Amino acid sequence: MLSNKRDWLRQRERRPRVLLFPDAKRTPSSIRRPRRTPIRIIPLVIAATTRTLFVSATLVGVDRFQSFDDFVVPSAAEVRRASAAVVFSGAFERVDAGLRLVNAGAIPLLYISGLNANAGLRPTHIVSQFSTRNPDIADLPSLIQCCVRWGENADNTLQNAFETRCWVKRRKAPGALLLITSRRHMARALTALSSELPEHALIPYPVPDAPASGSPLRPRAFEYLKYLATIVIVHIPSIDVLLGINPPLAKGCSP
Secondary structure, eight states, rough: OOHHHHHHHHHHHHHHHOSSSSGSSOOOOOOOOOOOOTTTTHHHHHHHHHHHHHHHHHHHHHHHHHTTOOOOOOHHHHHHHHEEEEEESHHHHHHHHHHHHHHHHHOSSSSOOSSSSGGGGGGGGGHHHTTTTTTTTTTHHHHHHHHHEEEEEOOOOOHHHHHHHHHHHHOOOOSSEEEEEEEEHHHHHHHHHHOOOOTTTTEEEEEOOOOSSSSHHHHHHHHHHHHHHHHHTTTTTTTTGGGGGSSSHHHHOOO
C-alpha cells in the first residue's frame, strides 16, 4: 500500500506542471513576449514627416517668391474697362501714372489713397508737386479739379484698402477698378483691396519700382514677407481693430 502511494507521487512529480494563470509566471523557454515596435521609431517618423512638410512648403514658397511680383501693364482695352483708377500712395511715380491716364482719357476718374505728409504729399501742394514732373499735362489744376479725388488718412496698405472702400461706397462706383501701385507692392495691395471690395474686379497697373541701392533681392524678400503677412491678416475677423492705430479710420467710413 505504501509502495503504491510512493509510485503515484513520483509519477505526479514527473508530470509537467500546468499553470492556471500563465501570465502570473513565465519562463523564457515556454512563454515568449510578443514583439513590439520600438518606441524610438515614433520620433523618427514624426521628424521625417516634419521635414517632408517643411521641404514642400519651402518649395511652394520659393515658387511664389519668384513670381509674386510678376505683373505687366494691361492693354489699353483692359484699362478702359475700369470705371475709376485707384492709387495707393508711397511713391510719386504711382501718382504720375494715374494723372497721365486721366489726362489721356483712358480713365474718367482717379482716387489717391493716403495723400498726406507721411507719403510726402500735401493736398494744398499737389499741383506744384506734380506740375514739374508732368510737363505734358497742359492744365493740371483743371484736371485735378474735375477728375482727381483723394483720401488723407491712410498710412499703410491695409488702411489704403479701407479708405478706398469708403470712397467706393460713397460714390457707389460700379464696375472694375484699376489699381495703380509699384510692381513689388502690387500683390500685397491686391490682397488688401480685394478683401475690402470682393464684389469689384481689380485690374493691376504696375509702376516700375525705384532702383534699389544695394542688392534687389533684399527689398523683394522683405516685400514678399509682408505680402504673406497680409494674406494672413485679411482673414482675421477683427481686422478693423488693426485700423485703430489711425483714429480717423477707426471711426469707420465718414458720410
